[in-house]
Amino acid sequence: MRVLQCDDVTVRFGATVAVDDVSLTVDEGSVLAVLGPSGCGKSTLLRAVAGLEPLAGGRIAWDGRDLAGVPTHERGFALMFQDGQLFAHASVADNIGYSLRLRRVPAAQRRRRVDELLELVGLPGYAARRPATLSGGEQQRVALARALAAEPALLLLDEPLSALDRSLRERLAGDLREILVATRTTAVLVTHDHDEAFTIADRMAVMLAGRVVQEGSTAEVWRAPTTREVAEFIGYETFLTGDAADLVRAATTTTPPATTPPPTGQALVPPATDTPPTGQALVPPPSAPPPTGQPLVPDRTGVLAVRRSGFRLDPHGPLRGVVRRAVAVSDAVHLTVDVEGVGEVAALGDDPSAQLEGREVRLQIEPRGTAYLI
Numbered sequence: 001m002r003v004l005q006c007d008d009v010t011v012r013f014g015a016t017v018a019v020d021d022v023s024l025t026v027d028e029g030s031v032l033a034v035l036g037p038s039g040c041g042k043s044t045l046l047r048a049v050a051g052l053e054p055l056a057g058g059r060i061a062w063d064g065r066d067l068a069g070v071p072t073h074e075r076g077f078a079l080m081f082q083d084g085q086l087f088a089h090a091s092v093a094d095n096i097g098y099s100l101r102l103r104r105v106p107a108a109q110r111r112r113r114v115d116e117l118l119e120l121v122g123l124p125g126y127a128a129r130r131p132a133t134l135s136g137g138e139q140q141r142v143a144l145a146r147a148l149a150a151e152p153a154l155l156l157l158d159e160p161l162s163a164l165d166r167s168l169r170e171r172l173a174g175d176l177r178e179i180l181v182a183t184r185t186t187a188v189l190v191t192h193d194h195d196e197a198f199t200i201a202d203r204m205a206v207m208l209a210g211r212v213v214q215e216g217s218t219a220e221v222w223r224a225p226t227t228r229e230v231a232e233f234i235g236y237e238t239f240l241t242g243d244a245a246d247l248v249r250a251a252t253t254t255t256p257p258a259t260t261p262p263p264t265g266q267a268l269v270p271p272a273t274d275t276p277p278t279g280q281a282l283v284p285p286p287s288a289p290p291p292t293g294q295p296l297v298p299d300r301t302g303v304l305a306v307r308r309s310g311f312r313l314d315p316h317g318p319l320r321g322v323v324r325r326a327v328a329v330s331d332a333v334h335l336t337v338d339v340e341g342v343g344e345v346a347a348l349g350d351d352p353s354a355q356l357e358g359r360e361v362r363l364q365i366e367p368r369g370t371a372y373l374i
């Protein structure tokens, strides 16, 4: 059931239109990510839903009821920010139990609920600790427990993981997804990180310059961005037109993967990650077999967008090129390859230690890493 409904919402700061005619809906128990670059208006939209910014136009409704005139504390929503903003002088238990105390929940019941929440966020035994003695990740877990304590009708998450380092962010994003699903929490997550949006949310709304430019299930937006701006924002790096696009399209001839149906909603990892393929591919064998099978990329005019993982080093690949640049990352190598008849493309190799610059290579095309922009 649809519970949050934003219709033509506009928020202005003087002459700045921070949120421009945005319409969105969120279903009960589902998580919507509002994904966009810094300054696109996503935090302002979240604050408007919380009742912290007045609307210049439009309407926000909860469960069919217009929220105009309903103050923040009466909306029954909880907010969690990038910096959890814990009370420094209170224990972890008092931080988590704060909203329960305000509601005069008896102490014994409060303690039980705090213990349950600490278990849920993976911090059993932390009740007596002070926030200053916790790591950044632990502090965010406590902030999440505090936000969930009052069983909010809607949880509003504003970049909840961006202050953390990358590996911790990835782990916590997975945990956050599991906790939201386990508690059947309806949530709106604001983030600039497309991987985070993919891990945590069921649906995604891409926001650019105050407007929602694409909305859909995370898998749908990931696979089929509608414009170049959206595609760039969610990680497509190479954009081809005309003969270059035709050449790549004609070379895209591989057997369809066994798991063609896209994940819907519950996926914890993106379907087209930059995971490197197995086996290294440097020198093309002279008798590399010609590609066989049916072209998978539809024959249409438009811009062919390709992720780095869409072009993989493979000795049997149909495209030939010369490596212009190779940048090793932890378990892969990011390549810029000048492909015959195509030009420079971003590609992926699997051996960070290989000396590839200046070498002739072949590339395979991974259809799941490609999209057509019409």
Ligand SMILES: Nc1ncnc2c1ncn2[C@@H]1O[C@H](COP(=O)(O)OP(=O)(O)OP(=O)(O)O)[C@@H](O)[C@H]1O
Pocket (backbone or CB within 6 Å): 013, 016, 017, 018, 036, 037, 038, 039, 040, 041, 042, 043, 044, 045, 192
């Ligand atoms: N209180 C304010 N007064 C004036 N302008 C504001 C105010 N809050 C936000 N803005 C402006 O509104 C626009 C959107 O800001 P907002 O913080 O919503 O963007 P954002 O996408 O959340 O960015 P970030 O990720 O950097 O926080 C920006 O141009 C910003 O300068």
